[in-house]
Amino acid sequence: xxxxxxxxxxxxxxxxxxxxxxxxxxxxxxxxxxxxxxxxxxxxxxxxxxxxxxxx
Numbered sequence: 001x002x003x004x005x006x007x008x009x010x011x012x013x014x015x016x017x018x019x020x021x022x023x024x025x026x027x028x029x030x031x032x033x034x035x036x037x038x039x040x041x042x043x044x045x046x047x048x049x050x051x052x053x054x055x056x
Contacts, residue, residue: 006014
């Protein structure tokens with residue numbers, strides 16, 4: 001879908017979201033100890049570590 005095919009409200013919403021992303025400051029989070037390597041399991045649904053299914 002091309003941006004020209006969207007209604008004006010949707011185009012404005014996309015522009016506002018892009019402006020918020022550019023203005024947002026990166027989070028200063030402490031490093032995770034003993035966490036997983038690679039992609040975030042909550043987002044990608046990978047609930048295993050070393051072949052053992054985990055849940056919390």
